[in-house]
Amino acid sequence: MTNVNCDQLIDYLNGTLNEEEQKQFEAHLAECPECRDIVDATGELPYLADPVVPNAGMKARILDAVFDEEAQQTPLAEEPKKRDRPAPPAPMAKRGFRTSKWTPLVAAALLVSLLGNAYAFYELSDQPDAPAAPEVAFETVDLQASEAFEGTGTAALVHEEGALNLLVQANQLEPTSGDQVYQVWLLKDGQPIPTGAFTPSQENEGAVFFSLDENTEGWDTIAVTLEPNRGNETPQGEVVLSAAIDPEA
Amino acid sequence: MEKISDALLYERVRGKDKDALEELYDRYEKMLFSYLCKMTGDRDLAEEALQEVFVKVWRGVGSYDESKGKFVAWLVTMSRNAAVDLIRKQKKPSVPLDEIAEVESTDSSVEETAEWQEKSEQIHQAVRHLSEEQQKMVHLFYFKGYTHETIAEKCGIPLGTVKSRIRLALKKLKTSLQMVQEGGVLDDKREL
Numbered sequence: 001m002t003n004v005n006c007d008q009l010i011d012y013l014n015g016t017l018n019e020e021e022q023k024q025f026e027a028h029l030a031e032c033p034e035c036r037d038i039v040d041a042t043g044e045l046p047y048l049a050d051p052v053v054p055n056a057g058m059k060a061r062i063l064d065a066v067f068d069e070e071a072q073q074t075p076l077a078e079e080p081k082k083r084d085r086p087a088p089p090a091p092m093a094k095r096g097f098r099t100s101k102w103t104p105l106v107a108a109a110l111l112v113s114l115l116g117n118a119y120a121f122y123e124l125s126d127q128p129d130a131p132a133a134p135e136v137a138f139e140t141v142d143l144q145a146s147e148a149f150e151g152t153g154t155a156a157l158v159h160e161e162g163a164l165n166l167l168v169q170a171n172q173l174e175p176t177s178g179d180q181v182y183q184v185w186l187l188k189d190g191q192p193i194p195t196g197a198f199t200p201s202q203e204n205e206g207a208v209f210f211s212l213d214e215n216t217e218g219w220d221t222i223a224v225t226l227e228p229n230r231g232n233e234t235p236q237g238e239v240v241l242s243a244a245i246d247p248e249a
Numbered sequence: 250m251e252k253i254s255d256a257l258l259y260e261r262v263r264g265k266d267k268d269a270l271e272e273l274y275d276r277y278e279k280m281l282f283s284y285l286c287k288m289t290g291d292r293d294l295a296e297e298a299l300q301e302v303f304v305k306v307w308r309g310v311g312s313y314d315e316s317k318g319k320f321v322a323w324l325v326t327m328s329r330n331a332a333v334d335l336i337r338k339q340k341k342p343s344v345p346l347d348e349i350a351e352v353e354s355t356d357s358s359v360e361e362t363a364e365w366q367e368k369s370e371q372i373h374q375a376v377r378h379l380s381e382e383q384q385k386m387v388h389l390f391y392f393k394g395y396t397h398e399t400i401a402e403k404c405g406i407p408l409g410t411v412k413s414r415i416r417l418a419l420k421k422l423k424t425s426l427q428m429v430q431e432g433g434v435l436d437d438k439r440e441l
Contacts (some may be wrong), residue, residue: 006416007412007413007416009416009419010397010412010416011397011412012408013326013329013390014330014390014396014397015326015330015333018261022311026316026317029316029317029318030309030316030317034420036317036318037318037423037427038416038419038420038423039317039318039319039323039326040318040319040324040423041322041419041422041423041426042322042325042326042391042419043318043321043322043323043324043325044372044375044426045284045325045366045369045372045391046280046281046283046284046328047280047365047368047369047371047372048282048287048371048372048373048376048391048392049284049286049287049288049392050283050287051279051283051365052279052282052283052286052287052292053297054278054279054282055282055292055293055296056280058296058299059274059275059284060302061296061300062274062296062303063270063271063274063303064301065300066270066300066303066304066307067267067307121331129343139334147275147278147279149274160413175339188349244428
């Protein structure tokens with residue numbers, strides 16, 4: 001059956017109906033199984049594309065932006081992200097000192113010593129007339145689990161005296177088998193370097209501490225992959241946890 | 250545990266349930282991102298478009314209910330239109346399509362899941378039932394990011410004709426897709 005409303009289907013799909021027409025067409029859609037079936041069929045069209053692995057850290061960036069949008073209530077028109085680098089990280093939504101997620105004793109001790117200092121300096125340098133404090137910057141991020149991965153993780157990065165210290169801690173990890181390891185990577189413009197590997201404990205927890213003396217700036221993403229073996233220079237396995245980090249931090 | 254429906258998850262999103270939004274994101278991230286990459290030829294632009302879609306879902310811009318068809322179709326329409334807008338603003342994609350393809354072919358972690366493969370086979374099969382002209386219409390409208398006005402202009406066909414051709418193409422696609430699915434390839438329970 002074709003009537004005036006059915007003719008608006010393509011305008012509807014094209015998003016070019018005005019508000020009133022849109023409402024009318026949606027009412028029509030509820031009544032017209034033929035139009036609804038056609039709309040439903042368009043939901044299958046993406047499978048004509050080849051599957052593409054999502055950008056590293058994309059989920060974290062998008063969800064941060066989505067939930068951040070709400071907090072800021074900025075109009076949609078002002079929303080486009082900066083496009084001056086390949087994978088612009090969302091603003092750091094979660095920054096601060098949180099110990100609750102850092103259950104293993106070693107990790108907690110390391111974090112306290114690192115972040116304790118950093119936090120003190122951070123506070124200090126926040127003062128308008130603070131004396132020149134040592135250059136210390138830190139951030140903590142919650143790592144976002146990839147689809148179908150149950151684990152959770154947190155990363156802390158501390159810039160101190162020209163070095164970058166990285167601490168990653170993860171929970172509820174799936175056990176590894178054979179030579180498998182969880183490998184941590186730092187990425188800059190999509191290029192990864194390995195920054196430590198670990199296997200989960202019996203409690204399915206794991207932590208790794210890594211320190212970089214050179215090339216400490218500009219990392220935009222942290223990721224954890226499940227590698228088939230230790231020592232890979234580029235990731236061979238699936239990304240299981242990842243987050244955007246602030247390259248300026 | 251039975252998988253909760255998209256519509257129910259969307260209801261929860263409307264109640265500002267962040268976990269529900271994350272679940273929807275996980276369900277459709279790869280599908281929509283793959284589609285948007287093909288359409289924009291640019292991973293960053295695709296990510297930007299996907300972000301806009303989920304910002305809109307979260308903020309309840311153009312709300313969904315089941316009377317509008319399947320949730321996934323609603324998402325696809327939003328994704329297409331977000332990408333069309335971004336492409337228009339950008340004038341042209343900054344990364345050529347073949348470069349994307351190259352990135353993919355060297356990526357050893359690409360794994361086509363069984364579900365993707367099945368869906369992909371079905372839709373490819375359904376598309377083969379369309380005439381060349383109809384395939385072109387679907388391609389231009391859904392994968393080139395052309396509006397129907399642009400298609401009319403580029404193909405030198407009146408706008409009304411373009412609209413009815415796209416509609417006919419999609420209608421035929423729906424019919425052949427149903428045929429393919431009823432041919433026993435589709436397991437109904439796994440339908441999105």
